[in-house]
Amino acid sequence: MRKETAALLEWYDHHAREMPWRSPPGSRHTPDPYRIWLSEVMLQQTTVAAVRAYFDRFTTRWPTVADLAAAQDADVMAEWAGLGYYARARNLLKCARVVAQAGGFPETYDGLLTLPGVGPYTAAAVAAIAFDQPATVVDGNVERVMARLFNVEKPLPLSKPELTVLAAKLTPQTRPGDYAQAVMDLGATICTPRNPACGICPLRPFCAAQAEGTQSTLPRKIPKPEKPTRTGTLWLARHPDGRWLTEERAAKGLLGGMIGFPGMGWDSKTAHDAPPVTANWQDVGQIRHTFTHFHAALTVLAATTSARPDHGMFQPVNPENLPTLMRKAFDLAAATLLPR
DNA sequence: GACCCGTGGCT
DNA sequence: TAGCCAAGGGT
Numbered sequence: 001m002r003k004e005t006a007a008l009l010e011w012y013d014h015h016a017r018e019m020p021w022r023s024p025p026g027s028r029h030t031p032d033p034y035r036i037w038l039s040e041v042m043l044q045q046t047t048v049a050a051v052r053a054y055f056d057r058f059t060t061r062w063p064t065v066a067d068l069a070a071a072q073d074a075d076v077m078a079e080w081a082g083l084g085y086y087a088r089a090r091n092l093l094k095c096a097r098v099v100a101q102a103g104g105f106p107e108t109y110d111g112l113l114t115l116p117g118v119g120p121y122t123a124a125a126v127a128a129i130a131f132d133q134p135a136t137v138v139d140g141n142v143e144r145v146m147a148r149l150f151n152v153e154k155p156l157p158l159s160k161p162e163l164t165v166l167a168a169k170l171t172p173q174t175r176p177g178d179y180a181q182a183v184m185d186l187g188a189t190i191c192t193p194r195n196p197a198c199g200i201c202p203l204r205p206f207c208a209a210q211a212e213g214t215q216s217t218l219p220r221k222i223p224k225p226e227k228p229t230r231t232g233t234l235w236l237a238r239h240p241d242g243r244w245l246t247e248e249r250a251a252k253g254l255l256g257g258m259i260g261f262p263g264m265g266w267d268s269k270t271a272h273d274a275p276p277v278t279a280n281w282q283d284v285g286q287i288r289h290t291f292t293h294f295h296a297a298l299t300v301l302a303a304t305t306s307a308r309p310d311h312g313m314f315q316p317v318n319p320e321n322l323p324t325l326m327r328k329a330f331d332l333a334a335a336t337l338l339p340r
Numbered sequence: 341g342a343c344c345c346g347t348g349g350c351t
Numbered sequence: 352t353a354g355c356c357a358a359g360g361g362t
Contacts, residue, residue, distance in 0.1 A: 039358085040358065041359095042358090043357085043358040043359095044357090044358070044359045044360070045345095045346085045347090045356090045357055045358085045359055045360090046346090046347075046348095046357065046358080046359095047347090047348075047349075047356090047357050047358090048357090048358080049348085049349080050347075050348065050349090050357090051358090082346090082347075082348095083346080083347075084345085084346030084347045084348090085345060085346055085347085085359085085360085086345080086346080087344095087345065087360075087361070088345095088359090088360080091360080091361085116360095116361095117359095117360065117361085118360085119359060119360045119361085120359085120360090121358070121359055121360085122358085122359075122360085125358070137358080139357085139358045139359075140356080140357060140358075140359090141357085141358070142358090157341095180358090181358090184358055187358090188357085188358080193355080193356065193357090194350090194351075194355090194356095224355095227354095252361095252362095253344080253345080254344085254345070254346095255345090255346085256345085289346090289347095290346085290347090290353095291344095291345075291346060291347090292344070292345050292346065292347095293343080293344070293345075323346075323347095324346070324347065324348090325346090
Protein backbone atom coordinates (compact mmCIF):
# COMPACT_ATOMS: atom_id res chain seq x y z
CA MET A 1 0.00 0.00 0.00
CA ARG A 2 1.32 3.43 -0.94
CA LYS A 3 2.15 5.87 1.81
CA GLU A 4 -0.48 8.34 0.56
CA THR A 5 -3.13 5.63 0.80
CA ALA A 6 -2.08 4.62 4.29
CA ALA A 7 -2.17 8.22 5.46
CA LEU A 8 -5.62 8.68 3.99
CA LEU A 9 -7.04 5.55 5.65
CA GLU A 10 -5.51 6.53 8.98
CA TRP A 11 -7.19 9.93 8.69
CA TYR A 12 -10.51 8.36 7.68
CA ASP A 13 -10.48 6.08 10.72
CA HIS A 14 -10.81 9.17 12.90
CA HIS A 15 -12.66 11.62 10.69
CA ALA A 16 -15.24 9.68 8.67
CA ARG A 17 -18.50 11.59 8.46
CA GLU A 18 -21.65 9.80 9.56
CA MET A 19 -24.20 9.13 6.86
CA PRO A 20 -27.39 7.02 6.93
CA TRP A 21 -26.09 4.70 4.19
CA ARG A 22 -22.54 4.35 5.47
CA SER A 23 -20.93 1.65 7.63
CA PRO A 24 -18.32 2.92 10.09
CA PRO A 25 -14.68 2.55 8.93
CA GLY A 26 -13.36 -0.99 9.25
CA SER A 27 -16.85 -2.28 10.03
CA ARG A 28 -17.28 -6.04 9.92
CA HIS A 29 -20.87 -5.64 8.81
CA THR A 30 -21.36 -5.94 5.08
CA PRO A 31 -23.23 -2.90 3.83
CA ASP A 32 -26.61 -3.46 2.17
CA PRO A 33 -25.96 -3.20 -1.60
CA TYR A 34 -29.46 -1.74 -2.09
CA ARG A 35 -28.77 1.15 0.26
CA ILE A 36 -25.31 1.76 -1.21
CA TRP A 37 -26.64 1.75 -4.76
CA LEU A 38 -29.61 4.00 -3.88
CA SER A 39 -27.40 6.51 -2.09
CA GLU A 40 -24.83 6.58 -4.89
CA VAL A 41 -27.48 7.26 -7.52
CA MET A 42 -28.94 10.05 -5.38
CA LEU A 43 -25.47 11.49 -4.81
CA GLN A 44 -24.75 11.85 -8.53
CA GLN A 45 -24.08 15.59 -8.95
CA THR A 46 -25.98 16.17 -5.72
CA THR A 47 -24.81 17.18 -2.25
CA VAL A 48 -24.94 14.96 0.83
CA ALA A 49 -27.12 17.54 2.58
CA ALA A 50 -29.74 17.41 -0.18
CA VAL A 51 -29.76 13.61 -0.34
CA ARG A 52 -30.29 12.75 3.34
CA ALA A 53 -34.03 13.42 3.55
CA TYR A 54 -34.75 11.77 0.20
CA PHE A 55 -32.72 8.68 1.18
CA ASP A 56 -34.64 8.37 4.45
CA ARG A 57 -38.02 8.70 2.73
CA PHE A 58 -37.14 6.19 0.00
CA THR A 59 -35.78 3.55 2.36
CA THR A 60 -38.73 3.96 4.73
CA ARG A 61 -41.27 3.60 1.94
CA TRP A 62 -39.30 0.96 -0.02
CA PRO A 63 -36.99 -0.92 2.40
CA THR A 64 -35.70 -3.42 -0.18
CA VAL A 65 -34.95 -3.43 -3.88
CA ALA A 66 -37.92 -5.77 -4.35
CA ASP A 67 -40.22 -3.22 -2.71
CA LEU A 68 -38.92 -0.50 -5.01
CA ALA A 69 -39.25 -2.75 -8.05
CA ALA A 70 -42.94 -3.21 -7.22
CA ALA A 71 -43.62 0.51 -6.85
CA GLN A 72 -45.79 2.54 -9.21
CA ASP A 73 -43.79 4.75 -11.60
CA ALA A 74 -45.79 7.85 -10.65
CA ASP A 75 -45.13 7.27 -6.94
CA VAL A 76 -41.37 7.10 -7.48
CA MET A 77 -41.35 10.20 -9.71
CA ALA A 78 -43.41 12.09 -7.12
CA GLU A 79 -41.05 11.02 -4.31
CA TRP A 80 -38.04 12.16 -6.39
CA ALA A 81 -39.56 15.57 -7.15
CA GLY A 82 -37.19 18.38 -6.19
CA LEU A 83 -34.03 16.31 -6.32
CA GLY A 84 -33.40 17.00 -10.00
CA TYR A 85 -31.98 15.03 -12.92
CA TYR A 86 -35.20 13.08 -13.26
CA ALA A 87 -33.70 10.53 -15.65
CA ARG A 88 -32.08 9.14 -12.52
CA ALA A 89 -35.50 8.27 -11.08
CA ARG A 90 -36.64 6.59 -14.28
CA ASN A 91 -33.42 4.57 -14.47
CA LEU A 92 -33.64 3.81 -10.75
CA LEU A 93 -36.91 1.98 -11.31
CA LYS A 94 -35.64 0.18 -14.40
CA CYS A 95 -32.58 -0.92 -12.47
CA ALA A 96 -34.56 -2.05 -9.43
CA ARG A 97 -36.74 -4.25 -11.63
CA VAL A 98 -33.75 -5.82 -13.36
CA VAL A 99 -32.04 -6.49 -10.04
CA ALA A 100 -35.17 -7.84 -8.34
CA GLN A 101 -35.79 -10.17 -11.28
CA ALA A 102 -32.16 -11.37 -11.12
CA GLY A 103 -32.43 -11.96 -7.38
CA GLY A 104 -29.75 -9.47 -6.41
CA PHE A 105 -27.12 -6.99 -7.55
CA PRO A 106 -24.19 -8.07 -9.73
CA GLU A 107 -21.06 -8.12 -7.55
CA THR A 108 -18.47 -7.09 -10.13
CA TYR A 109 -17.66 -3.72 -11.68
CA ASP A 110 -18.42 -5.02 -15.18
CA GLY A 111 -21.70 -6.55 -14.06
CA LEU A 112 -22.81 -3.40 -12.25
CA LEU A 113 -21.89 -1.28 -15.28
CA THR A 114 -24.59 -3.01 -17.34
CA LEU A 115 -27.38 -1.70 -15.06
CA PRO A 116 -29.53 1.29 -16.10
CA GLY A 117 -28.31 4.53 -14.54
CA VAL A 118 -25.06 2.94 -13.36
CA GLY A 119 -21.98 4.41 -15.04
CA PRO A 120 -18.26 4.11 -14.32
CA TYR A 121 -18.43 6.07 -11.07
CA THR A 122 -21.43 4.31 -9.54
CA ALA A 123 -20.29 0.85 -10.65
CA ALA A 124 -16.93 1.40 -8.98
CA ALA A 125 -18.47 2.86 -5.84
CA VAL A 126 -20.90 -0.04 -5.34
CA ALA A 127 -18.24 -2.64 -6.16
CA ALA A 128 -15.81 -1.12 -3.66
CA ILE A 129 -18.18 -0.13 -0.86
CA ALA A 130 -20.78 -2.91 -1.00
CA PHE A 131 -18.65 -5.79 -2.32
CA ASP A 132 -15.17 -4.92 -1.07
CA GLN A 133 -13.58 -5.00 -4.51
CA PRO A 134 -10.59 -2.82 -5.45
CA ALA A 135 -12.44 -0.75 -8.05
CA THR A 136 -11.25 2.81 -8.58
CA VAL A 137 -13.78 5.54 -7.90
CA VAL A 138 -13.32 8.76 -9.87
CA ASP A 139 -15.69 11.60 -9.13
CA GLY A 140 -15.20 15.37 -8.92
CA ASN A 141 -13.56 15.05 -5.52
CA VAL A 142 -11.09 12.42 -6.68
CA GLU A 143 -10.23 14.46 -9.77
CA ARG A 144 -9.48 17.48 -7.59
CA VAL A 145 -7.43 15.54 -5.03
CA MET A 146 -5.36 13.80 -7.73
CA ALA A 147 -4.82 17.01 -9.72
CA ARG A 148 -3.40 18.66 -6.60
CA LEU A 149 -1.52 15.68 -5.15
CA PHE A 150 0.36 15.25 -8.44
CA ASN A 151 0.19 18.88 -9.62
CA VAL A 152 -1.57 18.02 -12.89
CA GLU A 153 -1.83 21.28 -14.85
CA LYS A 154 -3.61 19.95 -17.91
CA PRO A 155 -7.25 21.12 -17.70
CA LEU A 156 -10.33 18.95 -17.24
CA PRO A 157 -11.86 17.14 -18.98
CA LEU A 158 -8.70 16.51 -21.04
CA SER A 159 -6.85 15.37 -17.92
CA LYS A 160 -9.49 12.87 -16.83
CA PRO A 161 -7.69 9.77 -18.21
CA GLU A 162 -4.46 10.80 -16.50
CA LEU A 163 -6.26 11.49 -13.20
CA THR A 164 -7.98 8.11 -13.44
CA VAL A 165 -4.62 6.33 -13.80
CA LEU A 166 -3.24 8.19 -10.79
CA ALA A 167 -6.31 7.33 -8.72
CA ALA A 168 -5.98 3.66 -9.67
CA LYS A 169 -2.39 3.63 -8.42
CA LEU A 170 -3.58 4.75 -4.99
CA THR A 171 -6.43 2.23 -4.74
CA PRO A 172 -5.50 -0.47 -2.20
CA GLN A 173 -6.33 -4.18 -2.34
CA THR A 174 -7.55 -4.04 1.25
CA ARG A 175 -10.32 -1.72 2.44
CA PRO A 176 -11.04 -0.37 -1.04
CA GLY A 177 -14.48 0.80 0.08
CA ASP A 178 -13.13 2.80 2.98
CA TYR A 179 -10.42 4.22 0.71
CA ALA A 180 -13.00 5.38 -1.86
CA GLN A 181 -15.05 7.10 0.80
CA ALA A 182 -11.93 8.55 2.39
CA VAL A 183 -10.82 10.33 -0.81
CA MET A 184 -14.31 11.71 -1.31
CA ASP A 185 -14.57 12.87 2.32
CA LEU A 186 -11.18 14.53 2.01
CA GLY A 187 -12.29 16.32 -1.14
CA ALA A 188 -15.56 17.40 0.47
CA THR A 189 -14.12 18.67 3.76
CA ILE A 190 -10.41 19.52 3.34
CA CYS A 191 -9.29 19.47 -0.29
CA THR A 192 -12.20 21.74 -1.23
CA PRO A 193 -12.55 23.63 -4.53
CA ARG A 194 -11.83 26.97 -2.87
CA ASN A 195 -9.72 27.71 0.21
CA PRO A 196 -8.48 24.15 0.77
CA ALA A 197 -7.51 23.45 4.40
CA CYS A 198 -3.96 22.34 3.60
CA GLY A 199 -2.89 23.00 7.18
CA ILE A 200 -4.83 19.99 8.47
CA CYS A 201 -4.56 17.77 5.39
CA PRO A 202 -3.20 14.25 5.96
CA LEU A 203 -1.77 14.28 2.42
CA ARG A 204 0.13 17.53 2.84
CA PRO A 205 3.55 15.82 3.14
CA PHE A 206 2.98 14.18 -0.25
CA CYS A 207 1.19 16.99 -2.10
CA ALA A 208 2.99 18.38 -5.17
CA ALA A 209 0.62 21.32 -5.52
CA GLN A 210 1.20 22.28 -1.89
CA ALA A 211 4.95 22.23 -2.56
CA GLU A 212 4.51 24.36 -5.69
CA GLY A 213 1.86 26.63 -4.18
CA THR A 214 -0.56 25.87 -7.01
CA GLN A 215 -3.30 24.15 -5.01
CA SER A 216 -5.82 26.98 -5.28
CA THR A 217 -5.52 27.00 -9.09
CA LEU A 218 -6.11 23.25 -9.53
CA PRO A 219 -7.80 21.47 -11.10
CA ARG A 220 -7.81 23.71 -14.16
CA LYS A 221 -10.97 23.51 -16.22
CA ILE A 222 -11.87 24.46 -19.76
CA PRO A 223 -14.35 27.35 -19.48
CA LYS A 224 -18.00 26.53 -20.04
CA PRO A 225 -20.15 28.27 -22.65
CA GLU A 226 -22.57 30.95 -21.49
CA LYS A 227 -26.14 29.98 -20.75
CA PRO A 228 -28.75 31.50 -23.04
CA THR A 229 -32.02 32.82 -21.61
CA ARG A 230 -35.23 31.31 -22.96
CA THR A 231 -38.47 33.20 -22.54
CA GLY A 232 -41.96 31.78 -22.72
CA THR A 233 -45.30 31.23 -21.05
CA LEU A 234 -46.93 28.79 -18.65
CA TRP A 235 -50.70 28.46 -18.37
CA LEU A 236 -52.12 27.51 -14.99
CA ALA A 237 -55.83 26.80 -15.11
CA ARG A 238 -57.66 26.06 -11.89
CA HIS A 239 -61.00 24.27 -11.97
CA PRO A 240 -63.61 25.60 -9.51
CA ASP A 241 -63.49 22.19 -7.80
CA GLY A 242 -59.81 22.75 -6.92
CA ARG A 243 -58.12 20.62 -9.53
CA TRP A 244 -55.48 22.09 -11.87
CA LEU A 245 -54.86 21.56 -15.57
CA THR A 246 -51.68 19.49 -15.80
CA GLU A 247 -49.97 17.27 -18.29
CA GLU A 248 -47.48 14.46 -17.84
CA ARG A 249 -44.32 15.50 -19.65
CA ALA A 250 -42.66 13.31 -22.26
CA ALA A 251 -40.66 10.46 -20.74
CA LYS A 252 -37.35 11.75 -22.07
CA GLY A 253 -35.82 15.21 -22.12
CA LEU A 254 -36.29 18.20 -19.86
CA LEU A 255 -38.17 17.30 -16.65
CA GLY A 256 -38.95 14.00 -18.35
CA GLY A 257 -41.78 11.99 -16.87
CA MET A 258 -42.73 14.70 -14.39
CA ILE A 259 -46.02 16.53 -13.94
CA GLY A 260 -46.09 20.00 -15.48
CA PHE A 261 -48.29 22.82 -16.70
CA PRO A 262 -48.86 23.51 -20.40
CA GLY A 263 -46.45 26.04 -21.82
CA MET A 264 -45.23 27.83 -24.89
CA GLY A 265 -41.95 29.13 -26.26
CA TRP A 266 -39.33 28.07 -23.75
CA ASP A 267 -39.33 24.29 -24.12
CA SER A 268 -39.36 23.39 -27.80
CA LYS A 269 -40.12 19.72 -27.33
CA THR A 270 -43.41 20.11 -25.50
CA ALA A 271 -44.44 23.51 -26.73
CA HIS A 272 -48.01 24.43 -27.52
CA ASP A 273 -48.98 27.35 -29.72
CA ALA A 274 -52.16 28.42 -27.96
CA PRO A 275 -53.70 28.33 -24.46
CA PRO A 276 -54.84 24.82 -23.48
CA VAL A 277 -58.32 25.96 -22.55
CA THR A 278 -60.57 28.93 -23.09
CA ALA A 279 -60.40 31.23 -20.09
CA ASN A 280 -60.01 34.79 -18.93
CA TRP A 281 -56.22 34.62 -18.59
CA GLN A 282 -54.56 36.89 -16.08
CA ASP A 283 -50.84 37.75 -16.00
CA VAL A 284 -49.80 36.88 -12.43
CA GLY A 285 -46.09 37.61 -12.84
CA GLN A 286 -42.81 36.12 -13.94
CA ILE A 287 -40.69 33.26 -12.67
CA ARG A 288 -37.00 32.64 -13.30
CA HIS A 289 -35.28 29.31 -13.08
CA THR A 290 -31.85 28.09 -14.17
CA PHE A 291 -31.29 24.66 -15.66
CA THR A 292 -28.01 22.98 -16.54
CA HIS A 293 -27.68 24.73 -19.88
CA PHE A 294 -30.13 27.66 -19.98
CA HIS A 295 -31.98 30.27 -17.94
CA ALA A 296 -35.76 30.30 -18.18
CA ALA A 297 -37.75 33.54 -17.74
CA LEU A 298 -41.42 32.69 -17.97
CA THR A 299 -44.64 34.66 -17.84
CA VAL A 300 -47.26 32.90 -15.75
CA LEU A 301 -50.87 33.23 -16.92
CA ALA A 302 -53.56 31.97 -14.55
CA ALA A 303 -57.32 31.56 -14.70
CA THR A 304 -60.21 29.73 -13.09
CA THR A 305 -62.34 27.83 -15.58
CA SER A 306 -64.48 24.75 -15.99
CA ALA A 307 -64.24 24.74 -19.79
CA ARG A 308 -63.13 21.56 -21.52
CA PRO A 309 -59.36 21.69 -22.20
CA ASP A 310 -57.82 21.06 -25.63
CA HIS A 311 -55.02 19.13 -23.97
CA GLY A 312 -53.97 18.09 -20.49
CA MET A 313 -56.26 16.92 -17.67
CA PHE A 314 -57.66 18.56 -14.57
CA GLN A 315 -55.94 16.76 -11.70
CA PRO A 316 -55.37 17.28 -7.98
CA VAL A 317 -51.94 18.88 -7.47
CA ASN A 318 -49.59 18.39 -4.54
CA PRO A 319 -46.99 21.14 -5.04
CA GLU A 320 -44.36 19.03 -3.25
CA ASN A 321 -44.56 16.54 -6.10
CA LEU A 322 -43.75 19.13 -8.77
CA PRO A 323 -40.32 19.86 -10.24
CA THR A 324 -39.05 23.18 -8.92
CA LEU A 325 -39.81 25.29 -12.00
CA MET A 326 -43.43 24.12 -11.99
CA ARG A 327 -43.70 24.63 -8.27
CA LYS A 328 -42.56 28.24 -8.62
CA ALA A 329 -45.30 28.80 -11.20
CA PHE A 330 -47.86 27.04 -9.02
CA ASP A 331 -47.00 29.12 -5.96
CA LEU A 332 -47.33 32.32 -7.99
CA ALA A 333 -50.67 31.35 -9.53
CA ALA A 334 -52.09 30.04 -6.27
CA ALA A 335 -51.19 33.27 -4.49
CA THR A 336 -53.29 35.21 -7.00
CA LEU A 337 -56.20 32.82 -7.53
CA LEU A 338 -56.42 31.72 -3.91
CA PRO A 339 -55.55 34.81 -1.85
CA ARG A 340 -55.56 34.01 1.82
C1' DG B 341 -16.72 13.78 -28.21
C1' DA B 342 -20.69 16.81 -27.96
C1' DC B 343 -24.77 17.65 -26.07
C1' DC B 344 -28.53 17.05 -22.83
C1' DC B 345 -30.21 16.86 -18.14
C1' DG B 346 -31.91 20.05 -11.90
C1' DT B 347 -31.21 21.85 -7.81
C1' DG B 348 -29.67 24.37 -3.66
C1' DG B 349 -25.72 26.20 -1.13
C1' DC B 350 -21.83 29.08 -1.14
C1' DT B 351 -18.93 33.07 -2.26
C1' DT C 352 -25.75 38.74 -7.45
C1' DA C 353 -24.10 35.82 -10.79
C1' DG C 354 -21.34 32.11 -11.29
C1' DC C 355 -19.40 27.97 -9.46
C1' DC C 356 -19.93 23.64 -7.67
C1' DA C 357 -21.65 18.71 -6.18
C1' DA C 358 -20.34 11.03 -4.59
C1' DG C 359 -22.45 11.54 -13.33
C1' DG C 360 -25.12 9.02 -16.90
C1' DG C 361 -27.54 8.62 -21.34
C1' DT C 362 -27.71 9.39 -26.12
